[in-house]
Amino acid sequence: MNISITKTTCPKEKPDSSTLGFGKVFTDHMFMMDYSKEKGWYDARIIPFGNLSLHPASTVLHYGSEIFEGLKAYRRADGKVQLFRPMENIRRMNNSAERLCLPQMPEEMMLEALTTLVKSEEAWTPSAPGTSLYLRPYLFGNDESLGVHAVHNATFVIIASPVGSYYKEGINPVKIMIEDEDVRAVRGGTGYAKCGGNYAASNRAGERAAQKGYSQVLWLDGVERKYIEEVGAMNVMFKINGEIITPALTGSILPGITRKSCIEVLKKEGYNVSERLISIDELSKAMADGTLEEAWGCGTAAVVSPIGELCYKDHKYTVNGGNIGALTQHLYDTLTGIQCGKIEDTFGWTYLIK
Numbered sequence: 001m002n003i004s005i006t007k008t009t010c011p012k013e014k015p016d017s018s019t020l021g022f023g024k025v026f027t028d029h030m031f032m033m034d035y036s037k038e039k040g041w042y043d044a045r046i047i048p049f050g051n052l053s054l055h056p057a058s059t060v061l062h063y064g065s066e067i068f069e070g071l072k073a074y075r076r077a078d079g080k081v082q083l084f085r086p087m088e089n090i091r092r093m094n095n096s097a098e099r100l101c102l103p104q105m106p107e108e109m110m111l112e113a114l115t116t117l118v119k120s121e122e123a124w125t126p127s128a129p130g131t132s133l134y135l136r137p138y139l140f141g142n143d144e145s146l147g148v149h150a151v152h153n154a155t156f157v158i159i160a161s162p163v164g165s166y167y168k169e170g171i172n173p174v175k176i177m178i179e180d181e182d183v184r185a186v187r188g189g190t191g192y193a194k195c196g197g198n199y200a201a202s203n204r205a206g207e208r209a210a211q212k213g214y215s216q217v218l219w220l221d222g223v224e225r226k227y228i229e230e231v232g233a234m235n236v237m238f239k240i241n242g243e244i245i246t247p248a249l250t251g252s253i254l255p256g257i258t259r260k261s262c263i264e265v266l267k268k269e270g271y272n273v274s275e276r277l278i279s280i281d282e283l284s285k286a287m288a289d290g291t292l293e294e295a296w297g298c299g300t301a302a303v304v305s306p307i308g309e310l311c312y313k314d315h316k317y318t319v320n321g322g323n324i325g326a327l328t329q330h331l332y333d334t335l336t337g338i339q340c341g342k343i344e345d346t347f348g349w350t351y352l353i354k
């Protein structure tokens with residue numbers, strides 16, 4: 001692929017890594033490429049970071065044709081930069097594109113786009129513990145007409161943002177509200193696709209939970225509101241009476257790469273992991289009789305996020321005394337260790353930027 005590079009004439013000052021939040025600061029350049037039905041993918045370019053110009057009738061603004069990915073580049077102790085399982089993100093992006101009738105992209109092309117941007121912005125990859133360069137590829141329908149149909153024109157962009165440690169004051173377990181009204185996704189819908197629309201639909205429940213002092217909601221399935229699906233924008237795992245359980249991927253759940261990695265780490269270490277349906281009744285019972293030993297969310301941003309309290313229909317339950325559990329901590333240490341190169345990667349998950 002031929003990628004043209006236009007350098008910025010006014011490079012920004014790089015932020016101090018102690019001040020980094022999540023997705024607030026962006027690097028000097030971004031990757032862009034266009035698609036049309038006639039030409040296929042064309043005009044791959046790295047250009048100065050800046051505003052996009054869109055036709056007011058652009059598909060994405062009216063019909064929500066948008067998908068995205070999220071992955072990180074990590075600075076290792078030897079100064080080199082590596083990605084974590086980028087092919088998983090690339091394949092998932094193509095699966096999301098298929099669901100939303102957006103154009104798919106050859107895997108090698110997307111990998112080259114990612115690695116070329118990471119190389120270009122390498123100096124923005126912070127090195128302090130827990131920090132990384134967050135990469136946000138996204139793709140949207142960009143037809144300049146109001147007709148409703150599969151898109152003929154699309155735009156693919158990758159932006160990069162140095163992000164701080166998710167846990168500034170140590171890992172703090174979060175309080176979660178079980179949502180029994182709004183649902184995030186239904187089978188047959190777009191739950192398994194990483195699309196912006198899923199997020200738009202989940203904001204109301206998130207707001208309501210926040211007003212009551214909870215940081216995320218636990219989603220139940222969209223048909224019976226009976227089976228547990230995800231927590232906020234993360235997958236969820238439980239340890240109940242020694243059994244490690246995560247909801248099976250039924251179509252309305254996003255197939256997280258952190259979820260998959262947790263399962264693979266646990267299996268390699270000899271644990272059984274049940275991917276199955278888990279109902280709110282089963283969880284309530286385990287909360288009430290004290291057999292819920294640990295609960296945690298998992299996703300790229302936080303890696304692992306312990307749940308310290310769950311609230312269901314105004315009943316509050318504390319998990320593991322409100323502290324992070326041993327298994328949750330172990331998964332956090334193992335995954336972050338592999339990601340930043342402190343722990344040997346026996347899985348072949350890391351991808352060195354050369």
Ligand SMILES: *Cc1c(COP(=O)(O)O)cnc(C)c1O
Nearest residue numbers: 233234235254256257258299300
């Ligand atoms: C991105 C995402 C996840 C986590 O996926 P990772 O690949 O682990 O980052 C989980 N649920 C939803 C809804 C997501 O959008």
